[in-house]
Amino acid sequence: MAALVFTASLVTVPAASAGTPRCDSQRIQAAVKELGDVGATGISVTVRSPRCGLWSGGTGLADLATGRDVVGDEHSRIASNTKTWTATVVLQLVGEGRIGLDDTVDQYLPGLIRTEHYDGRTITVRQLLQHTSGLPDYLDAPFWSDLDAHRWDHIDPLRTVEQTLTLPPPDRTPSGFAYSNTNYNLAGLIVAEVTGHDIGTEIEQRIIKPLGLCDTYWPGDRTTLPEPALRGYAEQDGKLVDKTEWNVSAADASGALVTTGADATAFWTALWSGRLLAPAQLAEMKRTIAEEDGGRYGLGVERYERTPGFVTWGHSGYMETGHKFQNAVTEDGRRAVTLLIGSDQYDSEKMEAIIDDLIRSLR
Numbered sequence: 332m333a334a335l336v337f338t339a340s341l342v343t344v345p346a347a348s349a350g351t352p353r354c355d356s357q358r359i360q361a362a363v364k365e366l367g368d369v370g371a372t373g374i375s376v377t378v379r380s381p382r383c384g385l386w387s388g389g390t391g392l393a394d395l396a397t398g399r400d401v402v403g404d405e406h407s408r409i410a411s412n413t414k415t416w417t418a419t420v421v422l423q424l425v426g427e428g429r430i431g432l433d434d435t436v437d438q439y440l441p442g443l444i445r446t447e448h449y450d451g452r453t454i455t456v457r458q459l460l461q462h463t464s465g466l467p468d469y470l471d472a473p474f475w476s477d478l479d480a481h482r483w484d485h486i487d488p489l490r491t492v493e494q495t496l497t498l499p500p501p502d503r504t505p506s507g508f509a510y511s512n513t514n515y516n517l518a519g520l521i522v523a524e525v526t527g528h529d530i531g532t533e534i535e536q537r538i539i540k541p542l543g544l545c546d547t548y549w550p551g552d553r554t555t556l557p558e559p560a561l562r563g564y565a566e567q568d569g570k571l572v573d574k575t576e577w578n579v580s581a582a583d584a585s586g587a588l589v590t591t592g593a594d595a596t597a598f599w600t601a602l603w604s605g606r607l608l609a610p611a612q613l614a615e616m617k618r619t620i621a622e623e624d625g626g627r628y629g630l631g632v633e634r635y636e637r638t639p640g641f642v643t644w645g646h647s648g649y650m651e652t653g654h655k656f657q658n659a660v661t662e663d664g665r666r667a668v669t670l671l672i673g674s675d676q677y678d679s680e681k682m683e684a685i686i687d688d689l690i691r692s693l694r
Contacts, residue, residue, distance in 0.1 A: 354383035362689040366390050370677040372564050373401040377592030377669040379600055380693035387593060394562045405561035406546060406591055407671040409656045410648030413588040414515050418460050418631025419602060420533045421518055422612040429525050432457040432615065439521045446496050459514040460630040461620060463507040466514060467498040478651045485552050486581035488516040506620040508628060512585035519584025530584040542601055547590035554578050556589060563653035564674040571674060574652040592669045603664030635659060637687040657682065659690050666693040
């Protein structure tokens, strides 16, 4: 593999008057250099802080075939980070009185879930968003045992729900948590039922356009990424294989979005600073329960406390294309670190430690 290369640029720097602390990007650049040693093919890095504004850079290669460096403006699939965008739309509709968090699935999609193990009359919207519905993940269905076999297929989200209903109940934590992409595809179907528009359209109208996110889009059946693209590499037979082109329609509300580090950062900082949800709905989003491995999960968000007493929020993501996503935002939305990762093989513990150390040091 080509040697990893570090590149960076300062995108926006707040104006500084005499006596105002100036941006010092040395710590950011040091963190990006450290990220170059975690083993990923390439990582696009976006950082927001009060003194430095928006900073973008990268390490490694965006394209192994051409040797193109990551510079920080690449488009990527953000996979399960999409769940936060979906949860935001649902909670906006809750604020409008059009959806109730404690309403049942059957109230919106009558008769859809009615089997020996699963009953839509007892599963609530809140449980979908918090992964406590008890529904398994559609990706556990035999249909998905060979992901590559369906790489180019259009798969309707309703079909993924139907695949789920044939599976046995999943193992759950004592809190009832069991992560399942099915939950969010169902939430997307409820949004469509209530609004008359699919979840992609609602995300565009409610989040992308109001925030001016020009590099974020709902792919539908499009298999390619816009340029410049962060190409995705997944391990196959002991080798990294380019899997960038993929029809991700099945992921739908659980993981289909494509964006850049700057746009993803803009979304998260807007969300956490109260620009997208009213205080009551944002408070509901932040109500967490215990999940696997000691983590905590709210409504479409993960709560991190890697350093005791220092809390950040985000949502990780992984796509079969090899693309991965990792981010962290402080409680007030003023500091954020966003990583778009081009391969599925790297030292994740080391990466998380670097993110935590960096966001704690931002000023």
